[in-house]
Amino acid sequence: MYKVVILGTGPAGLTAAIYLARANMEPLVIEGSEPGGQLTLTTEVENFPGFPDGIMGPELMANMRKQAERFGAKFQTGWVKTLDVSKRPFTLSVEGTGDIATEALIISTGASAKLLDIPGEKENIGKGVSTCATCDGFFFRGKKIIVVGGGDSAMEEANFLTKFASEVRVVHRRSELRASKIMQERARENAKVSWSLNSIPQEVIAGDKGVTGLKVKNNETGADEVIQTDGIFIAIGHRPNTDFLGGQIETDETGYIKVKPGTTETSVAGVFACGDVQDHKYRQAITAAGSGCMAALDCERFLEGSSVQDWSYTL
Ligand code: NAP
Secondary structure: OEEEEEEOOOHHHHHHHHHHHHOOOOOEEEEOOOOOHHHHHOOEEOOOOOOOOOEEHHHHHHHHHHHHHHOOOEEEEOOEEEEEOOOOOEEEEEOOOEEEEEEEEEEOOOEEEOOOOOOOOHHHEOOOEEOOHHHHHHHHOOOEEEEEOOOHHHHHHHHHHOOOOOEEEEEOOOOOOOOOHHHHHHHHOOOOEEEEOOEEEEEEEEEOOEEEEEEEEEOOOOOEEEEEOOEEEEOOOEEEOOHHHOOOOOEOOOOOEOOOOOOOEOOOOOEEEOHHHHOOOOOOHHHHHHHHHHHHHHHHHHHOOOOHHHHHHOO
16 A cells, blocks of 8 residues: 555656655656656757756656655556546556555646647657647747647747747648637737648658658648648647546546646545646646645645645645
């Protein structure tokens, strides 16, 4: 029986592990199919405080893990198939391991950026294909960029990327955008933004030095075209990794875990959520790490028998 199990090894889960291990809670961290989370999909991270020269995403995550292990956090690779949080101790059924019982649970399973699933896409992530404008826009100063998508994220990223790029072309599969009117207007008024509507991405074209183009099919004329570009930002939405919850913990209509304002408490006492699995707004490594710290402190107080709310009001 564990005092606390942490699901996920992104910045949120690993920060929670560091804090709980230092508090002698001997956390077990369960690592799924994407160890280190989304940061392992990027190259250099330049906006995580404390690294004036930047740090590679995988290295940052390896460091956080080492730091958690130093204080005694245990790691186990596995896939949580089901869980039962109807009574304490909670039970997790982990593939290849069997059942694990725990007094408290921290869910930091993150969200995954949706991908187009076309040839050339996955192998060029970090070489011109990106799912994060805030992380990677800086590398495209003076270059041509494509943003794929027609929602608010695509409009926001297109506008943001014009700070760096010489031209940003929005590629969208329909003639109408899904984005809110105000976000559309902002992008339309931006002289650096151009449009390829009715264009369905077919293939990422790349050479030795990375991405050179995106092949699209016009769904009205059927014609293929290769749009020359230096980078492709895919902004077709994120999916929180919450399928395994089986409806036992309250989520919003898009699957993000709901937490009580100002805490990391979920709808089930003793279950806490941190990082992108409960945040579709900020989605930054530093905010994820911050919420991981909050979850660890909330969890510690819970295990000591005081409610998170009582504790927060006595500060
Ligand atoms: P979204 O609203 O679901 O839009 C996704 C876009 O990607 C849609 O235009 C969709 O095309 C396109 N798409 C999806 N799958 C595709 C595929 N396989 N190939 C090509 N295109 C594909 O996602 P989002 O833009 O990330 O926004 C998510 C939520 O966050 C929304 O509620 C949004 O309002 C909110 N948000 C708000 C702000 C803000 O207010 N500042 C900023 C960002 C996000 P179709 O239109 O054809 O389906």
